[in-house]
Amino acid sequence: MxxxxxxxxxxxxxxxxxxxxxxxxxxxxxxxxxxxxxxxxxxxxxxxxxxxxxxxxxxxxxxxxxxxxxxxxxxxxxxxxxxxxxxxxxxxxxxxxxxxxxxxxxxxxxxxxxxxxxxxxxxxxxxxxxxxxxxxxxxxxxxxxxxxLDIYSLWDSLDRIIGWVQQNAPDALPEAMHAWQCFVPYGEDPQRYAWSTRMVPESCENDVVELLARVRREAAHDGDDAFDAEQNAEVATGAERYYRAMVRADRLSWNVRDIHMVDTIDRLAKHFGEKSxxxxxxxxxxxxxxxxxxxxxxxxxxxxxxxxxxxxxxxxxxxxxxxxxxxxxxxxxxxxxxxxxxxxxxxxxxxxxxxxxxxxxxxxxxxxxxxxxxxxxxxxxxxxxxxxxxxxxxxxxxxxxxxxxxxxxxxxxxxxEALVPLSHEPSTPGPEYETEPTGF
CATH class of the missing domain: 3.40.1660.10 (EreA-like (biosynthetic domain))
Structure with a gap:
Protein backbone atom coordinates (compact mmCIF):
# COMPACT_ATOMS: atom_id res chain seq x y z
CA MET A 1 0.00 0.00 0.00
CA LEU A 149 15.73 34.43 -18.37
CA ASP A 150 18.39 34.06 -15.68
CA ILE A 151 19.91 36.48 -13.21
CA TYR A 152 23.64 35.77 -13.03
CA SER A 153 25.14 38.11 -15.65
CA LEU A 154 25.77 41.13 -13.42
CA TRP A 155 29.03 42.31 -14.99
CA ASP A 156 28.14 41.40 -18.58
CA SER A 157 24.83 43.24 -18.22
CA LEU A 158 26.49 46.33 -16.75
CA ASP A 159 28.93 46.33 -19.65
CA ARG A 160 26.05 46.11 -22.15
CA ILE A 161 24.23 48.98 -20.41
CA ILE A 162 27.29 51.24 -20.58
CA GLY A 163 27.70 50.51 -24.29
CA TRP A 164 24.04 51.34 -24.97
CA VAL A 165 24.11 54.49 -22.84
CA GLN A 166 27.22 55.79 -24.63
CA GLN A 167 25.47 55.52 -27.99
CA ASN A 168 21.89 56.38 -27.12
CA ALA A 169 21.72 58.36 -23.85
CA PRO A 170 25.10 59.94 -23.06
CA ASP A 171 23.53 62.13 -20.37
CA ALA A 172 22.93 58.93 -18.35
CA LEU A 173 26.59 57.88 -18.51
CA PRO A 174 27.44 59.22 -15.03
CA GLU A 175 24.82 56.94 -13.40
CA ALA A 176 26.05 53.96 -15.43
CA MET A 177 29.69 54.53 -14.54
CA HIS A 178 28.82 55.16 -10.88
CA ALA A 179 27.12 51.75 -10.70
CA TRP A 180 30.04 50.11 -12.47
CA GLN A 181 32.60 51.71 -10.14
CA CYS A 182 30.67 50.47 -7.11
CA PHE A 183 31.38 46.88 -8.17
CA VAL A 184 34.96 47.38 -9.44
CA PRO A 185 36.67 46.67 -6.07
CA TYR A 186 35.30 43.12 -6.11
CA GLY A 187 37.04 42.09 -9.33
CA GLU A 188 33.92 40.68 -11.02
CA ASP A 189 33.64 38.14 -8.19
CA PRO A 190 30.05 37.98 -6.88
CA GLN A 191 31.09 36.03 -3.79
CA ARG A 192 33.47 38.81 -2.72
CA TYR A 193 30.76 41.40 -3.24
CA ALA A 194 28.10 39.36 -1.43
CA TRP A 195 30.29 38.65 1.59
CA SER A 196 31.39 42.27 1.81
CA THR A 197 27.76 43.37 2.24
CA ARG A 198 27.39 40.91 5.10
CA MET A 199 30.46 42.18 6.90
CA VAL A 200 29.79 45.87 6.23
CA PRO A 201 26.16 46.89 5.66
CA GLU A 202 26.89 48.91 2.53
CA SER A 203 25.90 47.74 -0.93
CA CYS A 204 25.53 48.83 -4.55
CA GLU A 205 21.75 48.43 -4.35
CA ASN A 206 20.91 52.13 -4.64
CA ASP A 207 23.33 52.56 -7.54
CA VAL A 208 21.78 49.82 -9.68
CA VAL A 209 18.21 50.82 -8.76
CA GLU A 210 18.93 54.41 -9.84
CA LEU A 211 20.54 53.12 -13.03
CA LEU A 212 17.49 50.97 -13.78
CA ALA A 213 15.16 53.94 -13.32
CA ARG A 214 17.28 56.08 -15.66
CA VAL A 215 17.55 53.38 -18.33
CA ARG A 216 13.77 52.83 -18.15
CA ARG A 217 13.23 56.52 -18.85
CA GLU A 218 15.77 56.67 -21.65
CA ALA A 219 14.63 53.39 -23.24
CA ALA A 220 10.93 54.20 -23.16
CA HIS A 221 10.73 54.16 -26.96
CA ASP A 222 10.18 50.89 -28.78
CA GLY A 223 13.00 48.93 -30.37
CA ASP A 224 15.11 45.85 -29.75
CA ASP A 225 18.21 47.74 -28.60
CA ALA A 226 16.23 49.71 -26.03
CA PHE A 227 14.53 46.52 -24.85
CA ASP A 228 17.94 44.86 -24.47
CA ALA A 229 19.24 47.82 -22.43
CA GLU A 230 16.23 47.81 -20.11
CA GLN A 231 16.44 44.06 -19.56
CA ASN A 232 20.16 44.27 -18.77
CA ALA A 233 19.33 46.94 -16.19
CA GLU A 234 16.70 44.60 -14.71
CA VAL A 235 19.32 41.81 -14.60
CA ALA A 236 21.86 44.04 -12.85
CA THR A 237 19.30 45.06 -10.24
CA GLY A 238 18.09 41.50 -9.70
CA ALA A 239 21.59 40.04 -9.63
CA GLU A 240 22.74 42.51 -6.98
CA ARG A 241 19.76 41.52 -4.82
CA TYR A 242 20.34 37.82 -5.53
CA TYR A 243 24.01 37.82 -4.52
CA ARG A 244 23.26 39.62 -1.27
CA ALA A 245 20.52 37.11 -0.46
CA MET A 246 22.74 34.18 -1.42
CA VAL A 247 25.09 34.57 1.58
CA ARG A 248 22.33 34.69 4.18
CA ALA A 249 22.13 30.89 4.34
CA ASP A 250 18.39 30.91 3.71
CA ARG A 251 16.34 30.21 0.59
CA LEU A 252 15.39 33.77 -0.25
CA SER A 253 17.89 33.76 -3.13
CA TRP A 254 15.92 30.98 -4.87
CA ASN A 255 12.78 33.11 -4.78
CA VAL A 256 14.66 36.20 -5.99
CA ARG A 257 15.92 34.22 -8.96
CA ASP A 258 12.63 32.57 -9.98
CA ILE A 259 10.62 35.78 -9.54
CA HIS A 260 13.17 37.52 -11.76
CA MET A 261 12.76 34.82 -14.42
CA VAL A 262 8.97 35.13 -14.44
CA ASP A 263 9.21 38.93 -14.50
CA THR A 264 11.42 38.52 -17.58
CA ILE A 265 8.82 36.23 -19.14
CA ASP A 266 6.21 38.93 -18.52
CA ARG A 267 8.43 41.56 -20.14
CA LEU A 268 8.92 39.33 -23.19
CA ALA A 269 5.16 38.77 -23.44
CA LYS A 270 4.57 42.53 -23.26
CA HIS A 271 7.33 43.27 -25.77
CA PHE A 272 5.85 40.88 -28.32
CA GLY A 273 2.24 41.95 -27.71
CA GLU A 274 -0.83 40.75 -25.86
CA LYS A 275 -1.52 37.94 -28.35
CA SER A 276 2.04 36.63 -28.33
CA GLU A 417 22.22 9.02 -22.49
CA ALA A 418 24.49 11.93 -21.65
CA LEU A 419 24.54 15.14 -23.68
CA VAL A 420 27.45 15.74 -26.04
CA PRO A 421 29.06 19.10 -25.09
CA LEU A 422 30.64 21.25 -27.80
CA SER A 423 33.75 21.75 -25.65
CA HIS A 424 35.06 20.75 -22.25
CA GLU A 425 35.05 22.87 -19.10
CA PRO A 426 38.32 24.23 -17.72
CA SER A 427 39.39 22.43 -14.56
CA THR A 428 39.51 25.59 -12.43
CA PRO A 429 36.54 26.27 -10.11
CA GLY A 430 33.97 28.76 -11.33
CA PRO A 431 32.94 31.95 -9.51
CA GLU A 432 29.35 31.09 -8.65
CA TYR A 433 27.89 29.34 -5.65
CA GLU A 434 25.91 26.19 -6.36
CA THR A 435 22.34 27.26 -6.97
CA GLU A 436 20.92 24.38 -8.99
CA PRO A 437 19.10 21.91 -6.76
CA THR A 438 20.09 18.32 -6.36
CA GLY A 439 16.90 17.75 -4.41
CA PHE A 440 15.32 19.45 -1.42
Whole structure:
Protein backbone atom coordinates (compact mmCIF):
# COMPACT_ATOMS: atom_id res chain seq x y z
CA MET A 1 0.00 0.00 0.00
CA UNK A 2 1.19 3.53 -0.81
CA UNK A 3 0.21 6.59 1.15
CA UNK A 4 -1.39 9.22 -1.09
CA UNK A 5 -0.76 12.11 1.28
CA UNK A 6 -2.31 14.69 -1.05
CA UNK A 7 -5.76 13.19 -0.57
CA UNK A 8 -5.39 11.41 2.73
CA UNK A 9 -6.20 8.08 1.08
CA UNK A 10 -4.24 4.88 0.72
CA UNK A 11 -3.86 3.45 -2.79
CA UNK A 12 -2.65 0.00 -3.72
CA UNK A 13 0.45 -0.15 -5.84
CA UNK A 14 -1.50 -1.95 -8.56
CA UNK A 15 -4.00 0.89 -8.80
CA UNK A 16 -1.13 3.34 -9.33
CA UNK A 17 0.35 1.15 -12.06
CA UNK A 18 -3.05 0.84 -13.78
CA UNK A 19 -3.50 4.59 -13.64
CA UNK A 20 -0.10 5.15 -15.29
CA UNK A 21 -0.86 2.63 -18.04
CA UNK A 22 -4.22 4.23 -18.69
CA UNK A 23 -2.66 7.69 -19.13
CA UNK A 24 0.43 6.73 -21.15
CA UNK A 25 0.88 6.61 -24.91
CA UNK A 26 4.06 5.25 -26.55
CA UNK A 27 6.65 7.79 -27.75
CA UNK A 28 8.35 6.44 -30.86
CA UNK A 29 8.34 9.32 -33.34
CA UNK A 30 7.58 13.03 -33.32
CA UNK A 31 4.02 12.32 -34.46
CA UNK A 32 3.42 10.82 -31.01
CA UNK A 33 3.77 14.35 -29.59
CA UNK A 34 0.49 15.43 -31.22
CA UNK A 35 -1.60 15.11 -28.01
CA UNK A 36 0.75 17.62 -26.37
CA UNK A 37 0.64 19.92 -29.41
CA UNK A 38 -3.15 19.82 -29.34
CA UNK A 39 -3.24 20.61 -25.61
CA UNK A 40 -0.81 23.50 -26.12
CA UNK A 41 -3.06 25.28 -28.63
CA UNK A 42 -5.05 26.84 -25.79
CA UNK A 43 -1.95 27.95 -23.84
CA UNK A 44 -0.09 31.23 -24.15
CA UNK A 45 2.81 29.99 -21.99
CA UNK A 46 4.21 26.49 -22.58
CA UNK A 47 6.93 25.55 -20.07
CA UNK A 48 8.95 22.43 -20.91
CA UNK A 49 11.22 21.00 -18.24
CA UNK A 50 14.10 18.55 -17.93
CA UNK A 51 14.99 16.16 -15.13
CA UNK A 52 18.69 16.98 -15.50
CA UNK A 53 20.88 19.57 -17.23
CA UNK A 54 22.90 16.88 -18.98
CA UNK A 55 20.60 14.32 -20.65
CA UNK A 56 20.37 13.96 -24.42
CA UNK A 57 16.79 12.66 -24.53
CA UNK A 58 15.39 15.54 -22.47
CA UNK A 59 17.04 18.14 -24.68
CA UNK A 60 16.38 16.44 -28.02
CA UNK A 61 12.70 15.70 -27.34
CA UNK A 62 12.14 19.16 -25.83
CA UNK A 63 13.57 20.56 -29.06
CA UNK A 64 11.35 18.24 -31.12
CA UNK A 65 8.24 19.35 -29.21
CA UNK A 66 9.25 23.00 -29.61
CA UNK A 67 9.66 22.53 -33.37
CA UNK A 68 6.18 21.02 -33.58
CA UNK A 69 4.70 23.89 -31.56
CA UNK A 70 6.40 26.45 -33.81
CA UNK A 71 5.23 24.67 -36.94
CA UNK A 72 1.71 24.28 -35.56
CA UNK A 73 1.00 27.91 -34.85
CA UNK A 74 2.23 31.27 -33.69
CA UNK A 75 5.15 31.05 -31.25
CA UNK A 76 6.96 34.35 -30.84
CA UNK A 77 9.76 33.61 -28.38
CA UNK A 78 11.63 30.95 -26.46
CA UNK A 79 12.94 31.81 -22.98
CA UNK A 80 15.60 29.59 -21.42
CA UNK A 81 17.45 29.12 -18.15
CA UNK A 82 20.45 31.04 -19.48
CA UNK A 83 22.04 34.47 -19.21
CA UNK A 84 20.43 37.37 -21.06
CA UNK A 85 23.61 38.71 -22.80
CA UNK A 86 24.68 35.24 -24.06
CA UNK A 87 21.22 34.41 -25.33
CA UNK A 88 20.84 37.88 -26.87
CA UNK A 89 23.72 37.00 -29.20
CA UNK A 90 21.90 33.79 -30.10
CA UNK A 91 18.70 35.74 -30.71
CA UNK A 92 20.51 38.12 -33.07
CA UNK A 93 21.77 35.16 -35.06
CA UNK A 94 18.62 33.01 -35.21
CA UNK A 95 16.56 36.03 -36.35
CA UNK A 96 19.08 36.91 -39.06
CA UNK A 97 20.18 40.17 -37.42
CA UNK A 98 23.81 39.09 -37.04
CA UNK A 99 25.15 37.18 -40.06
CA UNK A 100 28.73 37.00 -38.76
CA UNK A 101 28.50 33.42 -37.42
CA UNK A 102 28.28 30.60 -39.95
CA UNK A 103 26.31 28.21 -37.72
CA UNK A 104 24.92 27.70 -34.21
CA UNK A 105 28.07 25.98 -32.97
CA UNK A 106 30.07 29.10 -33.71
CA UNK A 107 27.54 31.23 -31.80
CA UNK A 108 27.46 28.86 -28.82
CA UNK A 109 31.26 28.91 -28.61
CA UNK A 110 30.92 32.33 -26.96
CA UNK A 111 29.35 30.76 -23.85
CA UNK A 112 32.02 30.91 -21.17
CA UNK A 113 30.32 30.85 -17.76
CA UNK A 114 30.22 27.47 -16.07
CA UNK A 115 28.38 25.17 -16.77
CA UNK A 116 28.73 25.81 -20.50
CA UNK A 117 27.39 22.37 -21.45
CA UNK A 118 23.86 23.41 -20.44
CA UNK A 119 23.55 25.34 -23.72
CA UNK A 120 26.75 24.69 -25.69
CA UNK A 121 25.83 21.13 -26.65
CA UNK A 122 24.99 19.34 -29.88
CA UNK A 123 21.23 19.09 -29.22
CA UNK A 124 20.82 22.84 -28.68
CA UNK A 125 23.05 23.57 -31.67
CA UNK A 126 20.94 21.37 -33.94
CA UNK A 127 17.75 23.07 -32.78
CA UNK A 128 19.18 26.56 -33.28
CA UNK A 129 20.36 25.70 -36.79
CA UNK A 130 16.80 24.58 -37.54
CA UNK A 131 15.34 27.73 -35.98
CA UNK A 132 17.63 29.98 -38.06
CA UNK A 133 16.52 28.19 -41.22
CA UNK A 134 12.85 28.45 -40.18
CA UNK A 135 13.20 32.16 -39.46
CA UNK A 136 15.02 32.84 -42.74
CA UNK A 137 11.88 31.75 -44.59
CA UNK A 138 9.67 34.27 -42.76
CA UNK A 139 9.29 38.04 -42.58
CA UNK A 140 11.13 39.72 -39.68
CA UNK A 141 7.94 40.31 -37.67
CA UNK A 142 7.12 36.57 -37.70
CA UNK A 143 10.50 35.23 -36.62
CA UNK A 144 10.92 33.37 -33.31
CA UNK A 145 13.31 34.92 -30.77
CA UNK A 146 15.57 33.18 -28.24
CA UNK A 147 16.17 34.82 -24.85
CA UNK A 148 17.86 34.18 -21.50
CA LEU A 149 15.73 34.43 -18.37
CA ASP A 150 18.39 34.06 -15.68
CA ILE A 151 19.91 36.48 -13.21
CA TYR A 152 23.64 35.77 -13.03
CA SER A 153 25.14 38.11 -15.65
CA LEU A 154 25.77 41.13 -13.42
CA TRP A 155 29.03 42.31 -14.99
CA ASP A 156 28.14 41.40 -18.58
CA SER A 157 24.83 43.24 -18.22
CA LEU A 158 26.49 46.33 -16.75
CA ASP A 159 28.93 46.33 -19.65
CA ARG A 160 26.05 46.11 -22.15
CA ILE A 161 24.23 48.98 -20.41
CA ILE A 162 27.29 51.24 -20.58
CA GLY A 163 27.70 50.51 -24.29
CA TRP A 164 24.04 51.34 -24.97
CA VAL A 165 24.11 54.49 -22.84
CA GLN A 166 27.22 55.79 -24.63
CA GLN A 167 25.47 55.52 -27.99
CA ASN A 168 21.89 56.38 -27.12
CA ALA A 169 21.72 58.36 -23.85
CA PRO A 170 25.10 59.94 -23.06
CA ASP A 171 23.53 62.13 -20.37
CA ALA A 172 22.93 58.93 -18.35
CA LEU A 173 26.59 57.88 -18.51
CA PRO A 174 27.44 59.22 -15.03
CA GLU A 175 24.82 56.94 -13.40
CA ALA A 176 26.05 53.96 -15.43
CA MET A 177 29.69 54.53 -14.54
CA HIS A 178 28.82 55.16 -10.88
CA ALA A 179 27.12 51.75 -10.70
CA TRP A 180 30.04 50.11 -12.47
CA GLN A 181 32.60 51.71 -10.14
CA CYS A 182 30.67 50.47 -7.11
CA PHE A 183 31.38 46.88 -8.17
CA VAL A 184 34.96 47.38 -9.44
CA PRO A 185 36.67 46.67 -6.07
CA TYR A 186 35.30 43.12 -6.11
CA GLY A 187 37.04 42.09 -9.33
CA GLU A 188 33.92 40.68 -11.02
CA ASP A 189 33.64 38.14 -8.19
CA PRO A 190 30.05 37.98 -6.88
CA GLN A 191 31.09 36.03 -3.79
CA ARG A 192 33.47 38.81 -2.72
CA TYR A 193 30.76 41.40 -3.24
CA ALA A 194 28.10 39.36 -1.43
CA TRP A 195 30.29 38.65 1.59
CA SER A 196 31.39 42.27 1.81
CA THR A 197 27.76 43.37 2.24
CA ARG A 198 27.39 40.91 5.10
CA MET A 199 30.46 42.18 6.90
CA VAL A 200 29.79 45.87 6.23
CA PRO A 201 26.16 46.89 5.66
CA GLU A 202 26.89 48.91 2.53
CA SER A 203 25.90 47.74 -0.93
CA CYS A 204 25.53 48.83 -4.55
CA GLU A 205 21.75 48.43 -4.35
CA ASN A 206 20.91 52.13 -4.64
CA ASP A 207 23.33 52.56 -7.54
CA VAL A 208 21.78 49.82 -9.68
CA VAL A 209 18.21 50.82 -8.76
CA GLU A 210 18.93 54.41 -9.84
CA LEU A 211 20.54 53.12 -13.03
CA LEU A 212 17.49 50.97 -13.78
CA ALA A 213 15.16 53.94 -13.32
CA ARG A 214 17.28 56.08 -15.66
CA VAL A 215 17.55 53.38 -18.33
CA ARG A 216 13.77 52.83 -18.15
CA ARG A 217 13.23 56.52 -18.85
CA GLU A 218 15.77 56.67 -21.65
CA ALA A 219 14.63 53.39 -23.24
CA ALA A 220 10.93 54.20 -23.16
CA HIS A 221 10.73 54.16 -26.96
CA ASP A 222 10.18 50.89 -28.78
CA GLY A 223 13.00 48.93 -30.37
CA ASP A 224 15.11 45.85 -29.75
CA ASP A 225 18.21 47.74 -28.60
CA ALA A 226 16.23 49.71 -26.03
CA PHE A 227 14.53 46.52 -24.85
CA ASP A 228 17.94 44.86 -24.47
CA ALA A 229 19.24 47.82 -22.43
CA GLU A 230 16.23 47.81 -20.11
CA GLN A 231 16.44 44.06 -19.56
CA ASN A 232 20.16 44.27 -18.77
CA ALA A 233 19.33 46.94 -16.19
CA GLU A 234 16.70 44.60 -14.71
CA VAL A 235 19.32 41.81 -14.60
CA ALA A 236 21.86 44.04 -12.85
CA THR A 237 19.30 45.06 -10.24
CA GLY A 238 18.09 41.50 -9.70
CA ALA A 239 21.59 40.04 -9.63
CA GLU A 240 22.74 42.51 -6.98
CA ARG A 241 19.76 41.52 -4.82
CA TYR A 242 20.34 37.82 -5.53
CA TYR A 243 24.01 37.82 -4.52
CA ARG A 244 23.26 39.62 -1.27
CA ALA A 245 20.52 37.11 -0.46
CA MET A 246 22.74 34.18 -1.42
CA VAL A 247 25.09 34.57 1.58
CA ARG A 248 22.33 34.69 4.18
CA ALA A 249 22.13 30.89 4.34
CA ASP A 250 18.39 30.91 3.71
CA ARG A 251 16.34 30.21 0.59
CA LEU A 252 15.39 33.77 -0.25
CA SER A 253 17.89 33.76 -3.13
CA TRP A 254 15.92 30.98 -4.87
CA ASN A 255 12.78 33.11 -4.78
CA VAL A 256 14.66 36.20 -5.99
CA ARG A 257 15.92 34.22 -8.96
CA ASP A 258 12.63 32.57 -9.98
CA ILE A 259 10.62 35.78 -9.54
CA HIS A 260 13.17 37.52 -11.76
CA MET A 261 12.76 34.82 -14.42
CA VAL A 262 8.97 35.13 -14.44
CA ASP A 263 9.21 38.93 -14.50
CA THR A 264 11.42 38.52 -17.58
CA ILE A 265 8.82 36.23 -19.14
CA ASP A 266 6.21 38.93 -18.52
CA ARG A 267 8.43 41.56 -20.14
CA LEU A 268 8.92 39.33 -23.19
CA ALA A 269 5.16 38.77 -23.44
CA LYS A 270 4.57 42.53 -23.26
CA HIS A 271 7.33 43.27 -25.77
CA PHE A 272 5.85 40.88 -28.32
CA GLY A 273 2.24 41.95 -27.71
CA GLU A 274 -0.83 40.75 -25.86
CA LYS A 275 -1.52 37.94 -28.35
CA SER A 276 2.04 36.63 -28.33
CA UNK A 277 2.88 33.08 -27.23
CA UNK A 278 6.09 31.73 -25.76
CA UNK A 279 7.93 28.55 -24.83
CA UNK A 280 10.01 28.27 -21.64
CA UNK A 281 12.93 25.83 -21.26
CA UNK A 282 14.00 25.20 -17.65
CA UNK A 283 14.78 22.42 -15.19
CA UNK A 284 11.81 20.52 -13.74
CA UNK A 285 12.48 22.19 -10.39
CA UNK A 286 11.61 25.52 -12.00
CA UNK A 287 8.89 24.34 -14.41
CA UNK A 288 6.91 22.04 -12.09
CA UNK A 289 4.60 23.90 -9.71
CA UNK A 290 6.41 24.28 -6.37
CA UNK A 291 3.15 23.96 -4.44
CA UNK A 292 3.05 20.26 -5.37
CA UNK A 293 6.41 19.60 -3.64
CA UNK A 294 8.09 20.16 -0.28
CA UNK A 295 9.31 23.50 -1.61
CA UNK A 296 5.98 24.93 -0.50
CA UNK A 297 6.66 24.14 3.15
CA UNK A 298 10.06 25.82 2.86
CA UNK A 299 8.45 29.04 1.61
CA UNK A 300 9.85 28.67 -1.91
CA UNK A 301 8.12 29.60 -5.15
CA UNK A 302 9.11 28.81 -8.72
CA UNK A 303 8.45 29.64 -12.36
CA UNK A 304 5.65 27.11 -12.89
CA UNK A 305 3.75 28.22 -9.80
CA UNK A 306 4.07 31.92 -10.64
CA UNK A 307 3.03 31.39 -14.26
CA UNK A 308 -0.12 29.63 -13.09
CA UNK A 309 -0.86 32.32 -10.51
CA UNK A 310 -0.29 35.23 -12.89
CA UNK A 311 -1.59 33.80 -16.17
CA UNK A 312 -4.23 31.16 -15.50
CA UNK A 313 -6.68 33.00 -17.75
CA UNK A 314 -4.11 33.13 -20.58
CA UNK A 315 -3.47 29.40 -20.51
CA UNK A 316 -0.37 27.78 -18.98
CA UNK A 317 0.94 24.32 -19.84
CA UNK A 318 3.63 22.72 -17.63
CA UNK A 319 5.43 19.68 -19.06
CA UNK A 320 7.91 17.60 -17.05
CA UNK A 321 10.45 14.90 -17.95
CA UNK A 322 11.52 11.77 -16.07
CA UNK A 323 13.88 8.85 -16.63
CA UNK A 324 14.85 5.55 -15.05
CA UNK A 325 18.55 4.95 -15.70
CA UNK A 326 21.43 5.66 -18.09
CA UNK A 327 24.11 8.34 -18.11
CA UNK A 328 24.31 12.11 -17.66
CA UNK A 329 26.77 14.98 -18.08
CA UNK A 330 27.39 16.61 -14.69
CA UNK A 331 30.24 17.69 -12.44
CA UNK A 332 31.34 16.13 -9.12
CA UNK A 333 31.57 19.61 -7.53
CA UNK A 334 30.62 23.17 -8.38
CA UNK A 335 32.92 24.68 -11.02
CA UNK A 336 34.75 21.44 -11.87
CA UNK A 337 35.12 19.81 -15.27
CA UNK A 338 32.10 17.89 -16.51
CA UNK A 339 32.05 14.10 -16.65
CA UNK A 340 29.83 11.38 -18.05
CA UNK A 341 28.33 9.87 -14.92
CA UNK A 342 26.04 6.84 -14.52
CA UNK A 343 22.40 7.34 -13.52
CA UNK A 344 21.41 4.32 -11.42
CA UNK A 345 17.98 2.78 -11.37
CA UNK A 346 15.47 4.84 -9.44
CA UNK A 347 14.56 4.38 -5.80
CA UNK A 348 11.87 1.77 -5.08
CA UNK A 349 8.46 3.38 -4.64
CA UNK A 350 9.39 6.56 -6.50
CA UNK A 351 7.46 7.95 -9.46
CA UNK A 352 10.28 6.78 -11.73
CA UNK A 353 10.17 3.28 -10.28
CA UNK A 354 6.42 2.98 -10.89
CA UNK A 355 6.69 4.40 -14.42
CA UNK A 356 9.42 1.87 -15.22
CA UNK A 357 7.34 -1.05 -13.95
CA UNK A 358 4.16 0.13 -15.61
CA UNK A 359 5.44 1.01 -19.07
CA UNK A 360 7.36 -0.79 -21.81
CA UNK A 361 9.39 2.19 -23.03
CA UNK A 362 9.38 5.94 -23.76
CA UNK A 363 5.91 7.40 -23.27
CA UNK A 364 3.87 10.59 -23.25
CA UNK A 365 1.37 11.08 -20.41
CA UNK A 366 -1.08 13.96 -20.88
CA UNK A 367 -3.03 14.58 -17.69
CA UNK A 368 -6.81 15.03 -17.79
CA UNK A 369 -8.62 17.96 -16.22
CA UNK A 370 -9.80 15.75 -13.35
CA UNK A 371 -6.71 14.70 -11.43
CA UNK A 372 -8.12 12.98 -8.39
CA UNK A 373 -6.80 9.68 -9.67
CA UNK A 374 -4.58 7.23 -7.76
CA UNK A 375 -1.21 8.02 -9.34
CA UNK A 376 -1.79 11.69 -10.15
CA UNK A 377 -2.84 12.39 -6.54
CA UNK A 378 -0.10 10.34 -4.83
CA UNK A 379 2.85 12.04 -3.11
CA UNK A 380 5.92 10.08 -4.18
CA UNK A 381 9.60 10.83 -4.70
CA UNK A 382 10.56 12.34 -8.09
CA UNK A 383 14.21 12.51 -9.19
CA UNK A 384 15.94 15.83 -9.97
CA UNK A 385 19.58 15.87 -11.14
CA UNK A 386 21.42 19.20 -11.12
CA UNK A 387 24.71 20.27 -12.70
CA UNK A 388 26.46 18.82 -9.62
CA UNK A 389 25.72 15.14 -9.19
CA UNK A 390 27.00 12.18 -7.18
CA UNK A 391 25.38 8.86 -8.23
CA UNK A 392 26.41 7.35 -4.89
CA UNK A 393 24.24 9.85 -3.00
CA UNK A 394 20.94 9.35 -4.80
CA UNK A 395 18.75 9.93 -1.74
CA UNK A 396 19.37 13.68 -1.93
CA UNK A 397 18.17 13.83 -5.53
CA UNK A 398 14.47 13.18 -4.92
CA UNK A 399 11.71 15.72 -4.41
CA UNK A 400 8.38 14.59 -2.84
CA UNK A 401 5.89 15.35 -5.61
CA UNK A 402 2.18 15.19 -6.39
CA UNK A 403 2.60 14.55 -10.10
CA UNK A 404 -0.88 15.65 -11.16
CA UNK A 405 -0.53 18.99 -9.37
CA UNK A 406 3.05 19.66 -10.41
CA UNK A 407 2.66 19.21 -14.19
CA UNK A 408 0.03 19.04 -16.90
CA UNK A 409 1.92 16.33 -18.78
CA UNK A 410 5.01 14.15 -18.45
CA UNK A 411 7.44 12.63 -20.97
CA UNK A 412 9.06 9.43 -19.73
CA UNK A 413 12.18 7.45 -20.76
CA UNK A 414 13.35 4.13 -19.40
CA UNK A 415 16.91 4.60 -20.74
CA UNK A 416 18.79 7.87 -21.30
CA GLU A 417 22.22 9.02 -22.49
CA ALA A 418 24.49 11.93 -21.65
CA LEU A 419 24.54 15.14 -23.68
CA VAL A 420 27.45 15.74 -26.04
CA PRO A 421 29.06 19.10 -25.09
CA LEU A 422 30.64 21.25 -27.80
CA SER A 423 33.75 21.75 -25.65
CA HIS A 424 35.06 20.75 -22.25
CA GLU A 425 35.05 22.87 -19.10
CA PRO A 426 38.32 24.23 -17.72
CA SER A 427 39.39 22.43 -14.56
CA THR A 428 39.51 25.59 -12.43
CA PRO A 429 36.54 26.27 -10.11
CA GLY A 430 33.97 28.76 -11.33
CA PRO A 431 32.94 31.95 -9.51
CA GLU A 432 29.35 31.09 -8.65
CA TYR A 433 27.89 29.34 -5.65
CA GLU A 434 25.91 26.19 -6.36
CA THR A 435 22.34 27.26 -6.97
CA GLU A 436 20.92 24.38 -8.99
CA PRO A 437 19.10 21.91 -6.76
CA THR A 438 20.09 18.32 -6.36
CA GLY A 439 16.90 17.75 -4.41
CA PHE A 440 15.32 19.45 -1.42
Missing amino acids: IDSRATGTVSSEESLLRDIRDLARPLVSETDLEPLVERARSARFIAIGEASHGTHEYYSWRAALSRRLIEDGRIDWIGVEGDWPDCWRIDRWVRGLDPSARDARAVLASFSRWPTWMWANSDVADFLDWLREWNDQRPPASRVGFYG RGIVWEHNTHVGDARATDMRGAGMVNVGQLLRERHASDGVLLIGFAGQRGSVIAAPAWGERERVLPVPESRPGSHEDLLYRALDGPSVLVFPTERRRPWLAATLDHRAIGVVYDPARERGNYVPTVMGARYDALIWFDQT
